[in-house]
Amino acid sequence: MADVRVEVTGTTTTIWMDRPDRRNAVDGPMAAELREAFEAFEADESQRVAVLAGSGGTFCAGADLTAVSDPARRNELDPEGGGSGPMGPSRMRLAKPLIAAVSGYAVAGGLELALLADLRVVERDAVMGVFCRRWGVPLIDGGTVRLPRIVGLGRALDLIMTGRPVGADEALAIGLANRVVEPGEAVDAARELAEQIASFPFECVLTDRASTYAGLDLPLAEALRAEGAAGVPIVAREGAAGAARFVAGAGRHGRFEHEETTHDHHP
Template sequence: MAIRVESDPADPRVAVLTIDRPDARNALDPEHQEALGAAVAAFEASDEQLVAVLTGAGETTFSAGADLKRLIPAYRDRVRAGEDVPWNFGGFTAVERAKPLIAAVNGHALAGGLEMALACDIRLCSPNATFGLAETKWAIIPGAGGTVRLPRAVPLGLAMEMILSGEPIDAAEAYRTGLVNRVVPLPELLDVAVGLARGIADRGPLAVREARARVLDGLGLEHAEAMAREHEAFLRVMRTDDALEGPAAFAEKRAPRYRGR
């Protein structure tokens, strides 16, 4: 199965998940959809891996999303037969993640490909990247978080234009509107993404997960409730052993040794 799961040789706390189906623009057919979902779930369950990077094989396409020849027809036929079928595309729509995931977008991220990138916490891309939700061109709608996550990532008007027209934007526009954090030369993209993952893995793992959760949770809450939940999380993290280790390491001018407790 062409979903490659590799540990960073320099830091086993970092996993690299690669959709390796370049002959099909890294689109997910039923088998690859299942395999990627299993890879994401295994990363989330791992005690050793703390941060992952998601990318696609080759130099032109991150992922073209769902395979229109196999995955979409198979799903559509079951829906039209009256089934209420779950749609956990690539393992990103039905699984609540706690660990950070970085997208290294090495080319076109279209339809479900963009939705997978949107499900990541941080997005880096190469200059040849494009981003689009093309579903309306095929008389369907984004169903893996596109209508939810894109308006939270870019201005509403741009999200509406991308979703309703199905037309993509380029890397420069994605950077200008905040869809991606950085545009990195293609030969350096994966190394930069892995380097960022290593830096996050060096931080207190409980603090990273709690901070991530509070950011995402707070987006849907009133200000006062979000602040209250942040304070509760602040107290929880303050009670951990890692919160003792961090300042101690700083005072002793050494690298901290976090244990996730």
């Protein structure tokens, strides 16, 4: 029985971790399914934004520790740090936006999957944290790499070394959550956000997103040159048409009018 379920609505792909009896804890076969779902999303030119969610009211409780002693179910552990990552897609560098819809618990490897996303929509009663601190299981799905980039070094070290739970309000205050919504609303809110992002001229969205990530690894002058080199061609392909719409009266006073853009161009 599949532990990952995929729904496609318009240009949004929702990837469900669907193992509620184990609070969506990920074993080796489920990790492979997750990786395949993300690869399919990346390859589908009709799809623009993905939402990652967990069924049964829980995002993901991490790696399934019951699989450690079972060779058929054990998560991938590469001593050289290669492969796709024990949780499945955690070492991917996604080319398109991902939003995590966080409900219940997003802890240990589940937190690391949430960190893979560009944005996190978190339900008010959700809990996030490095709960694997208690069991001697290290963060090997991007947690020590992505968490400091999202919340800063001091806050990341606090969460990593103490393993303490983080509620939605604190997550919002430190930048770990981008939106806080009422219980049961994360998926709908994440899909609405995905549709909003997808409604913009999309080559421009992808270019600015890629430049933002690339700039983290480059010296300032090199990052600025790379930003310009990637962005200037987009001015002609999408920006000129957008400027013409503005001159004609659209979008004045900061209005966001989704009917101004179309989904005709896909990445």
